[in-house]
Amino acid sequence: AQSVAQPEDQVNVAEGNPLTVKCTYSVSGNPYLFWYVQYPNRGLQFLLKYITGDNLVKGSYGFEAEFNKSQTSFHLKKPSALVSDSALYFCAVRVQAGTALIFGKGTTLSVSS
Amino acid sequence: DAGITQSPRYKITETGRQVTLMCHQTWSHSYMFWYRQDLGHGLRLIYYSAAADITDKGEVPDGYVVSRSKTENFPLTLESATRSQTSVYFCASSALTSRPVYEQYFGPGTRLTVT
Numbered sequence: 333a334q335s336v337a338q339p340e341d342q343v344n345v346a347e348g349n350p351l352t353v354k355c356t357y358s359v360s361g362n363p364y365l366f367w368y369v370q371y372p373n374r375g376l377q378f379l380l381k382y383i384t385g386d387n388l389v390k391g392s393y394g395f396e397a398e399f400n401k402s403q404t405s406f407h408l409k410k411p412s413a414l415v416s417d418s419a420l421y422f423c424a425v426r427v428q429a430g431t432a433l434i435f436g437k438g439t440t441l442s443v444s445s
Numbered sequence: 446d447a448g449i450t451q452s453p454r455y456k457i458t459e460t461g462r463q464v465t466l467m468c469h470q471t472w473s474h475s476y477m478f479w480y481r482q483d484l485g486h487g488l489r490l491i492y493y494s495a496a497a498d499i500t501d502k503g504e505v506p507d508g509y510v511v512s513r514s515k516t517e518n519f520p521l522t523l524e525s526a527t528r529s530q531t532s533v534y535f536c537a538s539s540a541l542t543s544r545p546v547y548e549q550y551f552g553p554g555t556r557l558t559v560t
Contacts, residue, residue, distance in 0.1 A: 366548060368551075373553075373554075374553060374554075375535055375552050375553045375554050376488075376535065376537075376551040377551070378548045378549070378550070381548055422487060422488065432478055432490045432493050432503060433488075433490075433549060435480075435488040435489075436487055437485060437486060437487040438487050
């Protein structure tokens with residue numbers, strides 16, 4: 333079965349420090365991977381996606397993600413965290429033959445000043 | 446306004462009542478989706494639609510009904526609401542899901558409470 337795992341319910345970082353939000357996936361075939369962010373009382377906003385090509389994908393708001401096929405991971409990263417980055421982050425995967433996205437359970441990122 | 450909208454944003458209903466959540470998008474996207482968001486579960490797909498008059502079940506369809514008579518609208522109906530359907534419901538749309546791969550765009554959500 334296809335699945336996405338976000339092993340950390342919460343990640344805490346200090347402003348200015350680098351951040352990583354982890355995601356691993358299990359799919360058959362080539363995965364299409366996504367990161368979304370959700371601010372309180374808002375819908376999900378698209379951050380970035382990996383389709384093919386360069387393993388390092390750059391997205392909105394200074395975020396990037398690294399695709400690692402051997403480790404089946406797609407970790408979200410940012411070199412310098414901002415307090416305004418505090419939100420709920422979702423990793424998602426779409427398999428080639430599928431239609432909808434399969435989401436992880438989400439990771440709450442808290443950036444302290 | 447352009448984009449994807451949901452109504453109502455908040456709804457309280459009683460067990461056993463029928464309630465319909467509305468979703469409207471202005472992009473003429475082919476695909477539309479309904480997800481529910483619950484703590485500890487992330488987002489789970491309820492139903493999706495590939496085009497007008499074409500719908501299919503997702504992971505958690507029981508107790509829900511959808512229709513899509515027009516491309517821009519995708520209402521979700523709870524035929525007889527139960528407390529377990531208390532959740533936040535998100536509608537999403539996507540231009541296509543085959544290559545090239547388009548991301549999904551989400552509405553603001555409807556917070557439904559069933560008492």
